[in-house]
Amino acid sequence: MQTWLIQTLNSLSLGGLLFMLSSGFALIFGLMRIANLTHGSLFMLGTYVAATLVRDGHNLLVAASCAMLAIAVLGCVIERLILRRLTGNSQGQVLATLGMSFIVADFCLMVWGGDPIPIATPALFQIPLRFFDLSFPTYRLVVLTAAIVAATALYLLMERTRLGAMIRAGVDDMGMARAVGIPASALFTTVFCLGAALAGLGGALAGPIFNAYPGLDAEMLPLALIVVILGGVGSLLGTFVASFIVGFIYTFGIALVPDLAYVILFLPMVVVIAFKPQGLFGRVTT
Numbered sequence: 001m002q003t004w005l006i007q008t009l010n011s012l013s014l015g016g017l018l019f020m021l022s023s024g025f026a027l028i029f030g031l032m033r034i035a036n037l038t039h040g041s042l043f044m045l046g047t048y049v050a051a052t053l054v055r056d057g058h059n060l061l062v063a064a065s066c067a068m069l070a071i072a073v074l075g076c077v078i079e080r081l082i083l084r085r086l087t088g089n090s091q092g093q094v095l096a097t098l099g100m101s102f103i104v105a106d107f108c109l110m111v112w113g114g115d116p117i118p119i120a121t122p123a124l125f126q127i128p129l130r131f132f133d134l135s136f137p138t139y140r141l142v143v144l145t146a147a148i149v150a151a152t153a154l155y156l157l158m159e160r161t162r163l164g165a166m167i168r169a170g171v172d173d174m175g176m177a178r179a180v181g182i183p184a185s186a187l188f189t190t191v192f193c194l195g196a197a198l199a200g201l202g203g204a205l206a207g208p209i210f211n212a213y214p215g216l217d218a219e220m221l222p223l224a225l226i227v228v229i230l231g232g233v234g235s236l237l238g239t240f241v242a243s244f245i246v247g248f249i250y251t252f253g254i255a256l257v258p259d260l261a262y263v264i265l266f267l268p269m270v271v272v273i274a275f276k277p278q279g280l281f282g283r284v285t286t
Contacts, residue, residue, distance in 0.1 A: 002134055007255055008248075013140035013209065015247030016147025020202030021220060022227040023154060023239050024195025030171040030234020031191050033090065034083065037097040040221030041104035042196050044212070046071050046203025048108050051117040051212040060122050064204035068197045075196025079189050101217065109214050119207030143205050150198070151240050158236055167191060171234040223250065226269050232282025242280065 025039045046067040053063035078100060086092040121139045128135040158164035166187055169177040178184050203216075210216060227246050231238025249268065253261035272279060 005134055005136070007251055009136055009140050009144075011248040011251040012244065013143045013247075014251055015244035016144045017202050017206050017209075018220075018223055018227055018247055019147050019240055019243035020150055020198050020205070022224040022231075022243055023151075023236065024198035025224050026228045026231065026234060026236070026239045027167065027191050028195040029228060031167060031174075032083075032188055034093050034097070036192075036195070037094065037221065038078065038100040038104065039195070039199055039224060040217035040219075041101040041108075042071050042075065042199040043203040043206070043220050044217040045074070045104055045108060046200030047119075047207045047210070047212040047216060048112050048117070048203075049200070050204035050207045051112075051119045054119050054207070055117070060119075060204070060208070063207075064201055067204040068201040071200025071203075072193045072197035076189060076193045078196075079192040083192075084185075084188075101221075105214065105217055112212065114214055116211045116213035118211045121208040139208055143209070146205055150201070151236075154236055163190065223265075226265065228279075229269050230272055230280055232279025235279065235281040238279055238281030 021039065021043050025036060028034055028036050028039075049067040049070055050060065050063040053066055054060060058066075078097075082096050082100070083093055086096055125139040125142055127138060129138050129141065130136075156164075158168060166177065166182045169180075169182060170184065170187055174184065223246055227239060227242045230245060231240070231242035245268065246265065249265050250261065253264040257264065276282075
C-alpha cells in the first residue's frame with residue numbers, strides 16, 4: 001500500500017511540474033502558432049539557475065523567484081530579437097527555436113559542466129508527513145500545491161482580466177482581434193514571457209526532485225508536447241487535466257513496465273489524434 005501511495009504522489013507532483021511547463025507552451029502555441037522547442041531548455045535553465053542560487057546560500061523560494069524572472073527576460077529577448085524577425089515563417093520559427101534549444105543546452109554544459117548538480121530540499125520540507133501508518137514526502141505535496149496555485153492564478157488571469165480576454169480573443173481569431181484594436185505585438189511578447197516564466201518556475205521547483213543535469217530538457221519537452229496534444233491547443237483546463245494524465249501514465253509505466261513505458265505513454269496521444277484531433281478540451285475550428 002505504501003508503495004502505491006508513494007507512486008500516486010509521485011504522479012501528482014510530476015503532473016504539477018508538467019502543468020507549469022506545458023501551460024506556457026500551450027499558451028504560446030495557441031496564440032502565436034509557434035511550436036516553441038526552446039521550452040524544455042528554458043525549464044532546464046531554470047533548474048540550473050535555482051541550483052546555483054541554492055548552492056550560494058539562498059533559500060529555494062528566492063531561487064525560484066529569480067529563476068522565474070531570469071527566464072522571463074530571456075524569453076522576451078528570444079521573442080523580440082529572433083522570433084519577431086521570422087513572423088509569418090513557421091518553418092523558420094521552428095528551426096530557430098530548435099537551434100536556441102541546442103545553444104541553451106550547450107551553454108548549460110559549458111557553465112555548469114556535465115555532472116548532475118543536486119538541489120537540497122528546504123529543511124522545512126525534509127521531514128515526511130505521517131498519516132496513520134503512512135508517510136508522504138512533504139516536498140512533493142508542496143510542488144502539487146504550487147501547481148494548483150499556479151493553475152488558479154492562470155485561470156483568474158485568463159477569465160477575470162482584460163489581458164486574459166485579449167489572449168483568449170487572439171487564440172480564437174487573431175485576425176479579428178487585430179481588427180478590434182488588440183495590440184498583437186505587445187500581446188505576443190507578454191504571452192511569451194509568461195510562458196517562459198512558468199517554465200523557469202517549474203524547473204526551479206523540479207530541482208530537489210530531479211537535480212540539474214544535462215539532458216533534462218530532452219526528457220521534459222516530449223512530455224510537454226504530449227500534454228498539449230492531449231489537452232488541446234490553447235486550453236488551460238485541457239493542459240491541467242492532461243498534465244496529470246501523463247504524469248500518472250509515465251510514473252506507473254516506468255514502475256510497472258519500464259521497457260514499454262514510452263509505448264504506453266504515446267498510445268493515448270495516438271488515440272486522441274485519431275478520434276479527436278483537436279484534443280480532449282480543444283475547440284473544433286471551422
